[in-house]
Amino acid sequence: MAVYNLKINDSFFPIDIDQNTPLLWVLRDTLALYGTKYGCGIGQCGACTVLVDGLPIRSCSIPVEAVKNKSIVTIEGLSPNSNHPVQIAWRDLDVPQCGYCQSGQIMTAAALLERIPNPNDADINRAMKGNICRCGTYSRIREAIKVAAKHRTSENQ
Amino acid sequence: MKINRRDFLKISGRGGGGLILSLAVPVHGKIGGLIEDIGQIEFNNFISIDHNGEITIMLTKHEMGQGTGTAIPTIIADELNADWSKVKIKQVAYDPKYTWLEMGTTGGSGSISRTWDSIRIAGATVKKLLMQTAANNWGVDIKVLEVENSYITNLVTNERVEFGALAEGASQLPIPKDIVLKTPKEYTYIVKTLKNRLTEDVISGKAKYGIDMNIPGMVYASIEKCPIYKGTLKSYDAKEAKKKKGVLDVFPIVLPKVIKSKLNSVLSHVDEGVVVIAMSTWIAFEARKLLKIEWEGGENESRSMASLDKDMEYVKELPDVMSVDIGNVETELANSSSRVVEMQYDNPYQAHAVMEPLNATAHFENDSCELWVGTQDAEQTIREVATSLELPMEKITLNNLISGGSFGRRYHTDTSIEAAFISKHIKKPVKLVWTREDEVRNDHFQPYLRNYLKAIVSREGEVIGIENRAISTVEYASWSEKWEFFYAFPNIRCYRTRVPTLLHEGAWRAVGEHLAAMSKECFVDELAHELGKDPLDYRVELLSREVDLGNPKDLPEAVQRYVLPRRDLAWQRQLDIIFYIKKSKLWSNQTQKGKGRGFAIHAFGSTICAQIAEVSIGGDLGYCVDKVTAIVHCGLVINPHFAKGQIEGSIIWALSALKYGGMEVENGMVQRSNFHDNKVLRIDELPEIDVIFLKSDERPSGLGEPGTPPLAPAVLNAIFNASGKRVRKIPVTKKDLL
Numbered sequence: 001m002a003v004y005n006l007k008i009n010d011s012f013f014p015i016d017i018d019q020n021t022p023l024l025w026v027l028r029d030t031l032a033l034y035g036t037k038y039g040c041g042i043g044q045c046g047a048c049t050v051l052v053d054g055l056p057i058r059s060c061s062i063p064v065e066a067v068k069n070k071s072i073v074t075i076e077g078l079s080p081n082s083n084h085p086v087q088i089a090w091r092d093l094d095v096p097q098c099g100y101c102q103s104g105q106i107m108t109a110a111a112l113l114e115r116i117p118n119p120n121d122a123d124i125n126r127a128m129k130g131n132i133c134r135c136g137t138y139s140r141i142r143e144a145i146k147v148a149a150k151h152r153t154s155e156n157q
Numbered sequence: 158m159k160i161n162r163r164d165f166l167k168i169s170g171r172g173g174g175g176l177i178l179s180l181a182v183p184v185h186g187k188i189g190g191l192i193e194d195i196g197q198i199e200f201n202n203f204i205s206i207d208h209n210g211e212i213t214i215m216l217t218k219h220e221m222g223q224g225t226g227t228a229i230p231t232i233i234a235d236e237l238n239a240d241w242s243k244v245k246i247k248q249v250a251y252d253p254k255y256t257w258l259e260m261g262t263t264g265g266s267g268s269i270s271r272t273w274d275s276i277r278i279a280g281a282t283v284k285k286l287l288m289q290t291a292a293n294n295w296g297v298d299i300k301v302l303e304v305e306n307s308y309i310t311n312l313v314t315n316e317r318v319e320f321g322a323l324a325e326g327a328s329q330l331p332i333p334k335d336i337v338l339k340t341p342k343e344y345t346y347i348v349k350t351l352k353n354r355l356t357e358d359v360i361s362g363k364a365k366y367g368i369d370m371n372i373p374g375m376v377y378a379s380i381e382k383c384p385i386y387k388g389t390l391k392s393y394d395a396k397e398a399k400k401k402k403g404v405l406d407v408f409p410i411v412l413p414k415v416i417k418s419k420l421n422s423v424l425s426h427v428d429e430g431v432v433v434i435a436m437s438t439w440i441a442f443e444a445r446k447l448l449k450i451e452w453e454g455g456e457n458e459s460r461s462m463a464s465l466d467k468d469m470e471y472v473k474e475l476p477d478v479m480s481v482d483i484g485n486v487e488t489e490l491a492n493s494s495s496r497v498v499e500m501q502y503d504n505p506y507q508a509h510a511v512m513e514p515l516n517a518t519a520h521f522e523n524d525s526c527e528l529w530v531g532t533q534d535a536e537q538t539i540r541e542v543a544t545s546l547e548l549p550m551e552k553i554t555l556n557n558l559i560s561g562g563s564f565g566r567r568y569h570t571d572t573s574i575e576a577a578f579i580s581k582h583i584k585k586p587v588k589l590v591w592t593r594e595d596e597v598r599n600d601h602f603q604p605y606l607r608n609y610l611k612a613i614v615s616r617e618g619e620v621i622g623i624e625n626r627a628i629s630t631v632e633y634a635s636w637s638e639k640w641e642f643f644y645a646f647p648n649i650r651c652y653r654t655r656v657p658t659l660l661h662e663g664a665w666r667a668v669g670e671h672l673a674a675m676s677k678e679c680f681v682d683e684l685a686h687e688l689g690k691d692p693l694d695y696r697v698e699l700l701s702r703e704v705d706l707g708n709p710k711d712l713p714e715a716v717q718r719y720v721l722p723r724r725d726l727a728w729q730r731q732l733d734i735i736f737y738i739k740k741s742k743l744w745s746n747q748t749q750k751g752k753g754r755g756f757a758i759h760a761f762g763s764t765i766c767a768q769i770a771e772v773s774i775g776g777d778l779g780y781c782v783d784k785v786t787a788i789v790h791c792g793l794v795i796n797p798h799f800a801k802g803q804i805e806g807s808i809i810w811a812l813s814a815l816k817y818g819g820m821e822v823e824n825g826m827v828q829r830s831n832f833h834d835n836k837v838l839r840i841d842e843l844p845e846i847d848v849i850f851l852k853s854d855e856r857p858s859g860l861g862e863p864g865t866p867p868l869a870p871a872v873l874n875a876i877f878n879a880s881g882k883r884v885r886k887i888p889v890t891k892k893d894l895l
Contacts (some may be wrong), residue, residue, distance in 0.1 A: 001403075018402070025439035029377070034369035037561070038438070039512060040593040047512065051773035075362035075390020082361045083271030090360045094352050097802055099359030099368060102510040102560025125841035132832065134512045135222045136809030137802065138840040143528045 004068050008033070009077025019065035023057075024048045027074060035075035035103050039132070044051045046131030050074050050106040057109035058130075076109060077105040085155065086110045089148035097135035105131045109145050118149050166282055168332055174208035176328035178283050197490070203416050204233060204283055210307055212239050213535035215249045216640035219533050219788030220355065221264035221563035222806075224799035224863050227354045228269055229276055230859030231795060233347040233581025237341060239320070240307035241489060246354055248557065262534045264568060264664065266755075266761060266859030269795060273856050281336045286327035289450035291318055299496050303509035318640040327659075333877035339810035341793060341854040350798040355559065355884040367531040367558045370518040372586040376405060378579050379590055381448050382430040382599050385825035386661050387455045390429040394449040397799060398433060401434075401447060403440035407433055408575070409431055410578060416545055425541045425570045426600055432579055438590050451871050460659050465822075468656045469607050480713065481641040483705060484648030489613045489622040498612045498687060502676035503886035505819040506630075507665050508604035508829070510837055513561025514596045520586035521577035522536070525552035526577050533568045539585070542577045548642070564810070565664030565804025569601050597835050598827040601663030602820065604631040608676035612684055613648070620684050628656035629672070631632030641706065642724055643731060643760070644681060644699035667865035670761050676868030678757035679885060692756045693735050693744055700732050703889045709808075719762075726858075729852075731788040734758065734767045737851060738788055751775065752783075753879025761863035764791040764826040769845075770871035774879045782812060782872055800860055804848045813838040815869050816886045 002043070004020040005012050008031070015030055022041075027033040036059055037129070039047030043061035050059045062106050066154070072137040078084045082091070086109045089095075094101045112119060112127040133141070167179040205213040214233055220226040227860040230246050233239075284304060287787050291309040292299045303310045310317040341348075346447045358364035383390060395407035412420075431448055435441035437627040489495060517530040526546060532555070533536045541552045546553075560567055576589040591599070606629045613622035623646045640649050664672070672677070685695035704714065709721055735758065738744050748754055751774045758767035787804050794800045819838035821828035875893070877883050884893045 011369055021439055023435075025437060028369075029439065032371060034364075034365065034371075037366075037513060038368065038590075040832050041546065042441075042593075042831055045797060057836040059286065067736075082357070087360045091352075091356060094350075094356055094798055096222075096356055096359045097224070097806060098220075098512065098560065098562045100363050102359050103362050107397060129839045129841040132512070132837055132839060134510060134564075134807035134810070134837065135802075136838075138843045139805060139846065140802075141840065142843075147608075 001152070003066065006064070006068065006072065007070070008072045009074060014095070022064045023062050023064050023067055023072070026078040027059060033074055033076055037100055037103055038089055038125050039101070045104075047104040047107060048132065049099050049107040051107060051111055053134070054111065054114060056108045060067070068093045075107060078106065084110060085148040085151040087149060088092055088111065089144040093140055093147060094142050095140040101131060101133045105133065105141055109141070109148065112145065113149055113152055117152060120147065122134060132134060160773060166279060168286065168326060168328055168331060170328040171205060171207065174325045175285070176205040176206045176324040177855045178279055204279060205322040206283070206320055208321045208324060209247060210243055210319045212237070212243050212307075212320070213245045215245050217249055217535065217557070218268050219535070219557055219563065219567070220248070221263070221533065221567065223268070223803060224353055224796065225263065225268040225379065227351060228795045228799060229272065230331070230562055231346045231351050232269070232273075233276050233280040235344050236277050237284050238304040238306070238345070241346060241351065242660050243307055252750050261472025261893065262536070262555060264533045266764065266861040266863065269763070269857050270859040270884045274856060277338050278336055278345075278645040279458070281338050282332065283327070285303070285333045286330050287320055287323045289330055289333065290323045290326040291689070320800070338564060342378045347793070347795050348797065350796055353799070365558060366513050366561050367518065367529060368513055368516045368561070368590060370529045370588055372529075372588070375518070375586045376583070377435050377438045377441045377590065378432055378576070378587050379438070379445055380430040380432050380575060380595070381450060382412060382428040382595055383447045383452050384455045384598055384827070385452065386457050386659065388429070388458065388825065389453045389455060389867060391453045393431050393451070395431070397447040397449070398444045398757065401440065401444045403436040404444045405434040405436065405445075406583060407431060407448070408582060412545065412578070416547070419544050420541055420574075424537060425545070425574055426601065427571050429573055434583055434587070436581070438588075439710045441590070442592055442891060449575050454825055457659055459715060460825055461823045462659070462821060465605065465630075465659055471611055472628060472656060473626060475654070477654040478652065479650065480653045481649055481651035483650070483707065484622070485611070486622045486624050486648045486650035488613035490624075492613075494616045495613045495621070497686070498614060500610050500680060500683060500885060502610065504606045504610045504672050504675045504678060506605050506660055507814050507818045508597055508600045508820060508835055509564050509566040509665060510597065510832070510835055511560070511562035511564060511566050514593055515566070515572045515591040516589060517572040517576035518586070518588040519573070519580040521546070521584070523578060524548065526580065527554045527556070528573050528577065529558060530573050530576070531557045531567055532570070532573065532879035533563050533565075537568070538570045538573050542573050545574045546633065548580065552757070552874060554760065564666045565668065567665050580709070588672065591831070594830045597830055602660045603665030603668070604629055604658065604662045604672065606672035610676060611722065612680070614687065618688055619644060620688070622646060622768065623650070624656065625651045625823075627652065628654045630656055632664045640677065641704060643698070643704065643728055645704045646699070647704040649704070659826065660820070666807065667761065667862040670759060670866045671811070671869075672863070674757065674759040674866035675869045675887070676874070678759060678867065679873050682755070682757075682870070682874040683883065691746060693739060696758065697735055699733065700728065700735075708755055708841065726763045727789070730763070730765040731760065732759055733851065734765055734788050737768065738769075743786060743788070743859060744812060748878060751879060753877065754877045755871045755876070755878055756757065757867040757874060760867040761859065761866060763787065764860065764863040764866050766863040768808070768867040768871040770868070770875040772872060772875035772879050774894065775892075776888070778816060779894040780876055780879070780889065782844045784847070785868065786849070788849045790850065790851045790853065791860050791863065792853050792858045794850050795857055797850075800850065801848045802865040803860040805846050807862060808846055809838050809866050811865040811868035812844070812872070815872055815889060816842070818888045819884040841888055
C-alpha cells in the first residue's frame, strides 16, 4: 500500500492504495471516474486510454506507482464543456453507436492531433488502430478526426 | 380513463395537469389472448404531456448502439407534430406487469418494424385529442386547425395554443375512432437525421453503462468459472486468495439441480465456479488467480474441434429430420444421365467479444431483488432471476442500462442470475464483473453449421435438383436452410441433423441467417460458374419462378408463422435489388489481375441486403477486402445516419468473423482468451463501404442484422474470382489461398 496525491484533470486526489493497482481501476473504483472504460485489461483494445503528460496511455496496463508524479487527463477533463475540437467533431458527425469505446477513441484522437495536426489516413490508421470498436464506427471516427484537425487549425490561426 | 381495445391504447389524466397515453404492443402472434384479457392487462405509460408542454416518451427498449431509443421517439414526435426540442426520452425501469409486450424485448431487428403501427397510432391519437380539445375551446371544427411544432393554430383567427395548455382537457375526451396517419410525404422528422440521444453523454464520459454502476455499500464480485461447458466444480482451496488484502469472502456458485431444471436452458445457463468478493474489481480479479480449483470436466472434457469434425462427418450419411421435400430428389439422383456437384461448407462457432465485458449489479434485500444491468429482454431476465431465487416476479426490479454492445449476448440472463445469487448469499449489494477472458471463454457462442450440398446437373446443363444436409450444433439456428423459399429448383430436399455442442450457444448478430447465407450464396455462385452463367443473371433466372412448396401446412410451424407471410415481399425485393444493380451498372464481370469481385444476396425477414465485395490477392493474410458495396431494401429509412451505421457495422462485424472468427477448442476448453488471440477488425483494416438504400415508403422492415449474412459469401466469391481458389469456410487464412 502506498499513499499518493494524484493529479487528475487539474485537481489533486489523495489516495492510499496498492502501488501495483492499474491506473484504470484507481480511476474507476477508487475515484468513481467511470468515463475511462475497462475493455480487456491487457492494453489491446484502447477503451481505457487516458493522457499522461499529454501522451495516450492504456491505463489498464500502467500501475499507479508509475504515474504518481504525472499529470493525468481523463475524458471527463478533456475540456470544460465537451468543446475540445475532437468532441465537437464527434458531436457534429454523431460518431457513437453504443459509445463504450468512444472515450478511448476521443483521448487517442486528441493526442494524435497534438502530435500531427493534419493527419492523413495512414497517420490516423497508425494512431487509432489500438482502439477497437465492435459497432464499427471506424469510418465516422476517421472523418471526425479530419474535421477536428480543420477546426484546430482554424482555431490556432 | 378510456381504453381503445383495437389498438390497445388508454388515455388518462396525470397529476399536476396533463395527459398520459398508455400503450400495449402485443408480441407477434399473441394478439388473440390479449383481447380477451384486456381488462387485466396493465399498460405501459408511454407518452406523457405535462401542462408545460414537455413531452416525455418512455423507453423500455434496450439501447445497445442501434439508436432505437432515438428512432422510436422520432416516429412518435413526427405523428404528433411535436417540437423535437420539447421531447424528453426516459428509460423506464421494467416492471413485470407489462407482460407479453413487444416493448420489453430488443432484438431480431424488430424494434421499429414490430412497433411501427402501434407507435404511430399512439402519436396520432394524442395529436387528434389535442386538436379536438382546441377545436372545442374555440368552437370551431377540427378542419380549420393546423398543427406544427407543438402548436395548434386556428387558421380562421390565427390564434394559437401550445400542447401543454390542451393536455389536461385532451385527457378527458373520448378516444377518437378514426385516426389518420401521416403519409410519407408529410414526415418532418422521419427520413431526417436526428442526432443520437446518447452522443452528448458519451463524448463527455458521463454515459453510464452497467459496468459503471455504483450503489452505496456495494462490494465487488468476480467468478472463476469452469472452463468446460457442462463441467462441474469438484473442489477448491481459497486459503491464498482469502489472505489477499481487500478480499472479503470466497464461496462456490453452483445452482441446485431443481432450480436449473426450471430455468431456460439456453438463456440461463450458468457455469459452476468460485466467487470472490472484494473491495474493488481489481482485487477480485487478482484474487481469482490465487484460487486452486479442481474441475470435473464432464462429457465435453475429451472433445475438441477435431472430434466435432468427426461427429459431423459421421452423421453425414445418417441425416435426422427431413425438413424440405419438394419434387423428387431421389429419382433425379438416380438418373445416370445427370452429374452431381458436391460441396461442403463450414460456418463455425463465433464469439461475441462485446466491447463492455459482461456484468450485473444486484441488491437482494427483504425477499426481493433489484438489478442494474444492460439486457435485451428485461422481462425475460426478471422471470429467470425470479425463478432462480424462487420468488414471484413482482419481487424483482430491473433497471435496464445502456450497454456497450449486445449483439445477442445480452439476451442471456446468466450474469443477472449470478449477481442475484451472490447478493443473496452475502446480504449486500454487489457488482459482478466478468473479465474479458471470461467473456471470451464462457461466451454463449454462435452455433456451428456445416452444409453438405449436392446439385444435380442435367445433361442439358441445368440444375434440376438440390440436396442440403445441414448439420448443426443447435436446433434454433438450423431451420433457416432457405433453399426452399426463393431459388426455384424443381427438386429440393433438405435435412437437418444435430450433433452435441462443445460450447454453450446463443444468439449472435443475424443468428441462423448468417449461418445459412454463406453456403447458399457460395453454392449458387459455384453453380453459376459451373454453368457458365453470370452470377446475377443466374440468380434472376432462379428467382423468375415460384418455388412449388406444395401444401404450406406441411411446413414447420415456425416457417408458416414467420416466413411465409414475408416470402412474397422478400422475393420481390430480391429481384428489385438485382434489377437495380444491373441498371445502375454496379456489377461488372471485368476485373484486373489479382483482383476479384463477388456477389451475394440474402433476406433477413423482409429486409434484403445484397453485397458486392472487391478483393485483392496478397498481403499479410493472403487477401484483402478493398471495398464492399451494400444495396439494401428495408422499406422506409427512419434515420439515414443510423441506418447507414447499422449496415456498416454489420459488415464490419461479419468481416471480423471472416478474417479472425471461428474458435479453437481442445479438451473442452476454448483456446483463446482476449483480443490478442481473439482478434477483431481494427480501423486500419476498414474496407471502403458504400451503402445504397432503395427508395421506399413501405413499412420499415428492420436493419440491425441484415447487413451481416451476405458479407462472407460475397467475399468468398470474390476470392474465387480473384484467385481461382474456392474457399468454403470462414475464417479465411493465408493457408487457404496457397
